Amino acid sequence: MNKPKVAITLSVDANPGVLGHTVALLLESGLKYQKHRLVSNADQSENILTLEATGEVSPELQTHLITIPGVHAVVKIESSVVKNPENILQPESPSVDNIVKFWQTPRAIELIQQFESGLKSKEREQKSTQFGEQIGCLLSEEYTDILFTQTSIDDALRQVVVPALGNFVETEIKNNALYLIRSDFVNAPRGKLKLLLGLDQERCYVISGIVQGLLNQSATLPKICVRRSKCVAAGDSMCVLQVDVAK
Numbered sequence: 001m002n003k004p005k006v007a008i009t010l011s012v013d014a015n016p017g018v019l020g021h022t023v024a025l026l027l028e029s030g031l032k033y034q035k036h037r038l039v040s041n042a043d044q045s046e047n048i049l050t051l052e053a054t055g056e057v058s059p060e061l062q063t064h065l066i067t068i069p070g071v072h073a074v075v076k077i078e079s080s081v082v083k084n085p086e087n088i089l090q091p092e093s094p095s096v097d098n099i100v101k102f103w104q105t106p107r108a109i110e111l112i113q114q115f116e117s118g119l120k121s122k123e124r125e126q127k128s129t130q131f132g133e134q135i136g137c138l139l140s141e142e143y144t145d146i147l148f149t150q151t152s153i154d155d156a157l158r159q160v161v162v163p164a165l166g167n168f169v170e171t172e173i174k175n176n177a178l179y180l181i182r183s184d185f186v187n188a189p190r191g192k193l194k195l196l197l198g199l200d201q202e203r204c205y206v207i208s209g210i211v212q213g214l215l216n217q218s219a220t221l222p223k224i225c226v227r228r229s230k231c232v233a234a235g236d237s238m239c240v241l242q243v244d245v246a247k
């Protein structure tokens, strides 16, 4: 569940110990400290410390804050309930943020499946690929340095894509393609009937979007496009994602 957000504004001494004491007090009172900002006027005679936290504000918080050495005044304590009602009703809705939050746990795959199950089959390829690209974009933030030194697609697959996909896949890389020896992103069809009906929803749209989203954050690689040249869902023995330079 989302906790209320709390903003605490204090007038303080420019003494660095004040922040430590204040954060310790917040933690003791059950609040979860998030960040702070200290703004001073030119001669440092006035210093305003703003702290952001989440949780329930206890009635004693103000009196406790004022006892901290170096705290002159409690200017205000604001508490607000998280505004987005969707987040409250569905703390784990299949959003890009939630999927990245649960990345490398089975929950991320469940959320992806939940997202895809809400799509009509006609829109699935486009929307799932786009969704994957957004996930890839967010994941790429961890690999910014390494992405900006890549000049070969194979190396980028090895050094960025494989680590980012982590335990969701087992892979081999050759000739600008990712061979998925095992992949949590796809289910092998069960029985002939499923094969005949086609399993469009289980094709590797999201994972191919993720690879695209990751690699296209690199300024040193050409713009790329991922082609699903083989897929378990189509009856192939493994999924193969072929990375092509975009035309």
Ligand SMILES: [Zn+2]
Pocket: 186, 202, 203, 204, 230, 231, 232, 233, 238, 239, 240
């Ligand atoms: Zn596949």
